[in-house]
Amino acid sequence: MQNKVKVEARNIAVSYGATQVLRDINLVVEPGEFFALLGPSGSGKSTLLRLIAGFNRAQSGQLLIGEVDVSRVPPWRRNVGMVFQNYALWPHMSVWQNVAFGLEERRLAKAVIAQKVQAALALVNLAEYANRRPSQLSGGQQQRVALARTLAIEPDVLLLDEPLSNLDAKLRVHMRDELRQLQRNLGITTIFVTHDQEEAMTTADRIAVMDQGIIQQLGTPMDLFDNPVNRFVANFVGSINLLPGTIRSADDGVVRLSSPCLGEISLPLRSQIQTERTLDIGFRPHAAQLQAPDSARVGDCVWAQGIVADFEFLGEFVRYHVRVADSRLVIDQPHRTGHALFAVDSTVAVGIPPAELRLIQG
Template sequence: MTPLKKIPIECRSIGLSYDGGKTEVLKDISLRIEPGEFFALLGPSGSGKSTLLRLIAGFNRHQRGELLVDGRDISATPPHARNIGMVFQSYALWPHMTVWDNVAFGLVERRMSKAVIKQKVGAALELVGLSQYAQRRPGQLSGGQQQRVALARTIVIEPQVLLLDEPLSNLDKTLRVQMRQELLALQRQLGITTVFVTHDQEEAMTTADRMAVMEGGVVQQVGTPAALFDYPVNAFVAGFVGTTNLVQGEIAAGTGNSLSFRAPALGELALPATSADALPGKATLSFRPHTVKVARVGDACEHRYFWLDGKVEHGEFLGEFVRYHVRVGTMLFAADQLHHASMPGFTTASPIRLGIDVSQIRILAA
């Protein structure tokens, strides 16, 4: 198949409500998805991500705002006229049809010639590696193969946009990793603008060029996976994109290039005044477990860290590292230690020292 035209998608102040406006599901959604971009909508159940995806497809209708595809407002265009392909979580394959007939279905509905159908279906099946399964039925295929059929059926009609609604959630972990790599490779080959809905941060971070984190029908932050991980704008994003430690406290006016943060769990901590939002008043500090240094009591401590004394409540062995949950006063902090064979660890109730790298602390709005 030849690469498809790369087009942008733009949401302008979109609002969607149910029950005559009583239940607001999407609130002033404004974002732009670039031509040929693999864009993820990430958020927990009920955040509005699937509603927004179905709105782009035409299955939901917004009451406010504009939805532009390739610069044209398609808000009033019915789903069948949008030339948008969608892969559902359940795959939605016809169980009584062969793989070939499932993939050909959209072309038959468009009344294309038999020669064109044969050429396009053959190319789509070859693209997803299922040419040899053309005469099988969906029930004779594995979950991963069924997903490929659903993809082939969607891309064979050469849509302007590809929408993916949690297409990996029915697969086991190993197959999910394999299929997300194949999805990304296929998207890169076709160059099609793709919107991928998931609640799995790992899926979003390993595939997306950029992503939007949603909660409560609001886009909390848009950016590259690295930008959202390293520089979250609020506590929700910090906690949903990865794991983080959050400390609530108060910023006092600083001097020069530093400011003072006070919290019962930390005491007083001098931080570099690098954030324009770090104004005096209530604030939350965020720092990732992998940036925390773990040391035994009595070990030499590097001066660039801010050190806290605590006790291990429990540890989680995660293969590449051990995540310790450490009690410091009334706070429970997570700290990661890389694991090597025969490496001694910390047992429950062990005294421990945590070193916080001040350069890795992020100041968030309270």
């Protein structure tokens, strides 16, 4: 549909007074990529987005859109479309006027504007609402108008600031899929700010996890989930059980650790690691299996004994809270009709495949 454009941030830093909002941000968003900025509030993700839109200016560093440094280009000359968290639809204009605005600012011929507005509204399935006022639409419809308004100008980059946060749960999932579909069809480079990890994981090609003005980790959703580089990412992307451990030795491609819960274990060495250091051994709740303590141990697992403290039935699975030594683990077991539950206070064996264990430092 249009030229796909790369967005690149080089050494960007922003501070308001004494507070550093962004520190040394380096980032490349590939052409056509659906990229998510994920982080809690105050992490700097919105500042970075507004920087790309041109509403903030960095104290240092460069911002390149399509290989051009836009650091000194005002917002209205960037051709970067942004959908605002509150949609920012103008209440004094009809849907049609809202969508036509950007085209009028580009001084296009009337006929061209009409045709493009029509197309943009059709794209979001709102053609018949053209004459309504924004206040007469539902939340989801308002969101689509905001999207149509932005897409109508055929921006080089599409910026979405928490676009789904004002919708109810069902609609959110629906809009998420629509958004993803639309982005695939248009192939437009899209940057998406969210604090919801599920939203980011389900839609984005790649995610930058941000905290305290720093990009903590950058990668595909699966990469972040499987190999979090630190506790923050591990906790923020999915949930995880973290058990304290100490490295005894690391050689010949094998790490040997001791842990109060798991005893002495050996794992294949995947990266440089310092010995005699305490770190966390982590695994995802769904990766472990529970068995009765006296049953035969199936599979190549690390085993530990625990006592069921509590459980919750969540439909697809049952979530057990298991006390092992001083730690309390969360373990999800798939639910099938007729399966017996482990009772509270009963003793269980917890088995974790070594491939699911992660060593998390920092």
